[in-house]
Amino acid sequence: MENLLDITRVILGDIPCIYVKPEFITEQRPTVIYYHGWESNKDNNLFLGKIIAFHGYNVILPDAIHHGERGKLEKYGVQELRRYFWEVILNTVKEYETLINAAEDRLGISRHRLAVMGSSMGGFISSGIFASNTEIKCHINMNGASAWQKAEMTFKTMDYEGKGMADEKQLEEIANYDPLSRKDDLYPRPILLLHGDADTSVPIDIQRYFYDEIKEVYKDNPERLKFVVEPKLNHYKTVRMMEETIAWLDKYL
Numbered sequence: 001m002e003n004l005l006d007i008t009r010v011i012l013g014d015i016p017c018i019y020v021k022p023e024f025i026t027e028q029r030p031t032v033i034y035y036h037g038w039e040s041n042k043d044n045n046l047f048l049g050k051i052i053a054f055h056g057y058n059v060i061l062p063d064a065i066h067h068g069e070r071g072k073l074e075k076y077g078v079q080e081l082r083r084y085f086w087e088v089i090l091n092t093v094k095e096y097e098t099l100i101n102a103a104e105d106r107l108g109i110s111r112h113r114l115a116v117m118g119s120s121m122g123g124f125i126s127s128g129i130f131a132s133n134t135e136i137k138c139h140i141n142m143n144g145a146s147a148w149q150k151a152e153m154t155f156k157t158m159d160y161e162g163k164g165m166a167d168e169k170q171l172e173e174i175a176n177y178d179p180l181s182r183k184d185d186l187y188p189r190p191i192l193l194l195h196g197d198a199d200t201s202v203p204i205d206i207q208r209y210f211y212d213e214i215k216e217v218y219k220d221n222p223e224r225l226k227f228v229v230e231p232k233l234n235h236y237k238t239v240r241m242m243e244e245t246i247a248w249l250d251k252y253l
Helices: 043-054 078-094 096-107 121-132 148-158 168-177 179-186 204-214 239-252
Strands: 005-012 015-022 031-035 058-062 114-119 138-142 191-196 225-230
Touching: 005 043, 005 096, 015 043, 015 096, 031 043, 031 121, 043 058, 043 239, 058 096, 078 096, 078 121, 078 168, 114 121, 114 239, 121 138, 121 148, 121 168, 121 179, 138 239, 148 168, 148 179, 148 204, 168 179, 179 204, 191 204, 191 239, 204 225, 225 239
Parallel strands: 031 058, 031 114, 114 138, 138 191, 191 225
Antiparallel strands: 005 015, 015 058
């Protein structure tokens, strides 16, 4: 089965990526960019990328800063979260233009036949990129958060020192890039939210808040906004989430 996929390591701009391309399709294919979570990297998500590619999509898996080949941290504890979490997210959103320009030039993909998705921290990232780049066709967020200011408020209440994870400058940028602050730019592009209702890392209430806030924006096409809740699931991905992902891509990409 492996020879059905072409798997290559590429540098797009200065971003190390894995590119997975289905060889069994000859026409131009749409592309999915998948963003990994905190403490993870592109290589840890290659199997997920293969699943998506086996269904007929190009897949780009980038490393975020301070992860993988981009200065991996010695540890990823509470102090590292406070120092780097929002820096990683904001940097990855800002460098999207570099990534997509290089992907067009080097890989021949179309930025107009593109979905972004991510899990956990990668869900924060993909939602920010989706909100800021209106040519992207659809978005899938697994166990992440699309309401950034609400997320930081929640993290502050979860922090035993009550500090949260953003400094003053980052709070300004979070407000600016928060997908909720750009909710009118989201519609009518399709958004799929996948989350476990027992998530202790990124509480589901953040995504419920986002969903409730944008439902009205999608009232004329409610089928383009979907929130799938996995009962009794903590911060994990499931087969059902992947089934929902492929169905969403097949419908909207």
